[in-house]
Amino acid sequence: MTALIVKGSKTERFRDKMTDLIKYMNRNKLGKEIRSQVKNHLLLHYESSDTKHSVVEDIPVAIRSKVISQTLFMDIVQEVQLFKGCSDEFLNQIVMKLNEEFFLPGEVILEQGSAADQIYIVSHGILEEVASGKDGCEESIAELKPYDVFGDVAVLCNTQQPYTVRVCELCKLLRIEKQSLTSIFQLYFNDSRKVLSNLLKGKGTALRIKHLESDITYLIAKQEAELVLRFNNAAYHGDLYALKGLINAGADPNKINYDRRTALHVATSKGHEEIVKFLVQRGANVNCIDKFGSSPLLEAVKAGHDRIAAHLVKNGAILNLEDNGSYVRKIATESNISTLRRLLEYGVDPNTKNYDLRTPLHVAAAEGLHLVAAVLLEFGADVLSKDRWGNTPLDEGRRCGSKPLLQILEQARANLTCNR
Incomplete structure (x- = not known):
């Protein structure tokens, strides 16, 4: 027939x-x-x-996700040591990207020393890991059974496949591409750290653990640095949607970059009020100091973002200047009236002194800056404060010879005398 x-x-x-x-x-x-x-x-x-891949590949992703995660692969993935302790959302993403394959006894899945680009989960059957010596002899390393994983070290640590993996009996494997896994890791930072931690726990000998430990420590530090960069970049551009996604992925709003600046520093300096409110709500430290001595409030004050500054103060922010006097004298010398006024409004003492006992008013009087002097006096600067040589701001004003300045200083002394 x-x-x-x-x-x-x-x-x-x-x-x-x-x-x-x-x-x-x-x-x-x-x-x-x-x-x-x-x-x-x-x-x-x-x-x-x-198999699943050939049958359901044309089904819409939303339906496919539900079918796969609840029916086909979720029970297997939940038993895999590499994914222990990971969130359900993370596991759902993993099962969506899994494909199944069958292999016959004797087939080699991964060669020792090769560059692996897929991670395999044993669903059914038995495989073996073998190491090839220089003389060509093989040494059996481990037997792989259902729920075991291979290819993980090479993929996650960006290193060569340590052992050859060969099929012992007909087996069904689930595999995920390296690119897919990397994309999922970027969305679920805490889970990616958990996977790396599980990888270290699940690998046998002390020598291998010691080798993996340095690789994994490096990878975690790299992930954290990249996450801080992405988080601060989103704050810089005012991208609230991206920030929320990164927070959900495990980003810490108080992580600092190489300049010890947080996302709150960046958002306040750029004037992104909505971002500032979101970060404060999510627990950002309003009084953190960067390597330049700036707090978020000082960033807002310098940039003239008054509503942001008021919101920060409402939530406990202070200027936290390491050297109030030096900074105020610098602003006074630059005749930056608006910044000077805001600094004084937020509590900077106009009578702070340097090592020569000179106040910002001494500096303004010596330079003939009558507008700066007027602002300092408005906020309580002492016109009769003496420096280490016994000179007052009034003495400096007389030497300077500026009539508007001298008039302001004389009036301040007269008011001081009347009040006494």
Whole structure:
């Protein structure tokens, strides 16, 4: 009885592919053993072509996600040591990216020393890890059973595959691409750290653990630095949506960059009021100091963002200037009236003194800056404060010879005398 093969059917495609493969092997004079393995593997894929990937690949992602995560792979993934302690949201993303494959006994999945770009989970069957020595001898390292993982060290640590992995009996494997896993890690930072921690726990010998420990410590530090950079960049551009996503992924709003600046420093300096309110609400430290001695409130004051400054003060912010006197004298010398006024409004003492006991008013009087002097006096600067040489701001004003300045200082002394 003759079997009918429908044109364009799966059977016809398999037959044509097998014919082309045999021609290829004949042309290249491949050995009998390798020819047999190739044909058996192709036959296996034909017989198991009703796997998840081929059957549901055309189903919409939303439906596919529900079917896969609840029915096909979730129970397996939850038993995998590498993913222990990870969130359900993270695991859902993992199962969405899994594909299943079947392999015959004797097939090599990964070669020792190769650059792996996929992680495999054993769903069914037995495999073995073997190490090849310089003399060509093989040493059995471990037996891989259901729920075991391989390829993880090479993929996660960006290193060579440590051992050859070979199939012992017919097995079904679930695999995820390195690129897919990397994308998921970027969305779930806390889970990615948990995976790296689990990787260290699950790898045998003390020597391997010591080697992995340095790699994993480096990877975690790199991830944290990249996350801070992305978080601060979102704050810089006022991207609230991105910030919320990064917070949900595990970003810490109080993490500092290389200049010890937080996202709150960045947002206040750029005037992003909505971002500032969000960060404060999420627990950002309103009194953190960067390497330049600036607090978020000082950033807001310098930039003239009064509403942001008021919100920070409402939530406990202070200027936290390491050297009030030096900074105020610098602002006074620059005749930066608006910044000076805001600094004084937020509590900076106008009578702070330097090592020569000179106040900002001394500096303003010596430079003839009558407008600066007027602002300082308005906020309580002492016109009769003496420096280490016994000079007052009034003495400095007389030496300077500026009539508007001298008039302001004389009036301040007269008012002081009347009040006394």
